[in-house]
Amino acid sequence: MAQTIQVTLPDGKVLEVPAESSSYDVAAKIGPGLAKAALAAEVDGELVDLHRPLPGDCAVRLITDRDPEALELLRHSAAHVLATAVREHRPEAEIGFGPPIEEGFYYDFGVDEPFTPEDLETFQETMEEVVESDYPFERQEVTKEEARELFHDDPLKLERLEEFASDEVITVYRDGPFLDLCKGPHLPSTGYLKNYKLLSAAGAYWRGDETRQMLQRIYGTAFFKEKELTKHLERLEEAKKRDHRVLGRELELFTVDQRVGSGLILWQPAGSIIRNEIEEYEKDLIERHGYEIVYTPHVMSEKLFEISGHLENFEENMFGAMEMEGGRYRAKPMNCPGHICIYQAHQRSYRELPIRYAEFGTVYRYERSGVLHGMLRVRGFTQDDAHVFCTEDQVPAEIEALLDLVEEMLTTFGYPYTVELATRPEKAMGDPRMWRKAESELRAVLEERGVAYTVDEGGGAFYGPKLDFKLIDAIGRRWQGPTVQLDFNLPERFEIEYIGDDNERHRPVMLHRVLIGSMERFVGGLIEHYAGAFPLWLAPEQVRILPISEQWVEEASGYVARLREAGIRARLEERESLSYRIREAELRKIPYMGVIGEREAREGTVAVRRRGAGKKQEVFDRSAFLDRLKEEIGSRSLD
């Protein structure tokens, strides 16, 4: 056996170190700074503990808090520290899983008494003690038999244990009194955990299965720098302030009424203006892109959904049947079957393709009561739905065109976005070969265009794979945005055809696409994105004109009439003191306030105060201000 081993570093340099050295020794040899900063290492592509002996000649990349993997490591270790603390107070707690997640970590416990907010405080304090004790995270390889013995009191761990193959390496990690079945790796010791916070506790099914035991999950988050933790907590506060349910009520955008039913949105006039502006904008956009607007009924014969396969694949999400004259009807859960029927109203020639039907189609879906959430998760919603019927050859060009549409639309609303390719789910219709073909076509277009994307394995609709666009809002949250779905199945089921240039019958391909998705969800998201301060073109009330006193009401209302004549949503507000009205307009997030008093009446001007700009007012000639408003609205400016 060699006395030394060769370690290749990311920059290509090769270090010679004694056999049995750890990544830490490598770091120390490079420099004391790195030794201090190192948290773990990637050895031959595998993430391992910093103090684990190296296997022989290998490639080593040291992980510090600057590497993206580091945060996961920190949070995973934080979860163990949490479990250590919980076990201190509730030794009988069964331990489930405790992984890092996107914004932090959680750990699931099987306890008889659910945790209270006071418990969380106690656990947070005890975590502090665990951190101060600076217990090393000790890795140990064990046999399945040994593991069974170690976890004989932990039924959840035992269940997990049985899933290991008999020859698989099983590892356990210990930090102080706490031992967990865990594949690692971890930070070197609990003392590395400095900035963390427990956030909430709630029930969670064991292994996400609602037929299984309900565990108690504690969520928390952790960061390397205190500033990052503070920033994260502030962001959570900010999100609370932007809650569309609160703003929606305050700004009178939408409401729900128990007499109407849960998950069914009533659009108030102000919200309707926003929705209508969006619809008008999109209509104009898609008509330029060769779409034709259609309308289909809200209630359709159940037979249609037998043909489409919805009854077979989607019934649990559909409203129940309505009986009438011996026939059964359903509220439509999707718009596609209706559009197909329009396509089939007469024989189609290849010369007509692609045909693009668009509808602001309202659909109804049964959603379990516990998932309903403001406008974001509802039981009735209007999709900006469209279906493109085209030949197979036309598919790439159609997808290209859709990517252009998406780009234009999202830029208008000020959303950056990411792209996901969602592939065949378990419950899927049609030939897997068609799925693969469809998936590779989507992939090809993305790659050709140089669009960065990730793959969501098994995330497709039951009838086809899809491209999902995720919006990133003003405070960095991700929302479901446009989707494009390729469908080889419905055309088969409905036996859709066109006559080709060979005078033979052919099957067209169908694309389903939404840009906005659901009006309800989109507007709910916009409320939070803009924090209720809508850009001028969307603002329900664009200008509020405020006469200084009763004396100037006539002068001011003349200007309001002029603005309204020009299509500006302007209103006069004459009651109460000026300060009162300014405050009210600010709280209402009205983009512009125009004050008219003696000076302005004399000079034919208006003193304009911009929402959020405080006392920095600007005096405009009244015509000039009108032109400026028109310009800002026309360009759909985001400022």
Add this chain to the structure above:
RNA sequence: GCUGGAGUAGCUCAGUUCGGUAGAGCAAUCGCCUCGUAAGCGAUAGGUCAGGGGUUCGAGUCCCCUCUCCAGCUCCA
């Protein structure tokens, strides 16, 4: 749907400890004030205390059931 929490005036919240028959601020309405950039002053009205049942001389308060909302799980546009 499940686990936990919560429902008091349009909104935000007191009152629940110890059962004695509901209160504030904002909003609304009316009046006064005629006002120069984030709340002028006063008065009035507004509640089957989520709904139903029970215990009690008496229930917003204690017990049971139901509904709705919130957080999370699961699922999704």
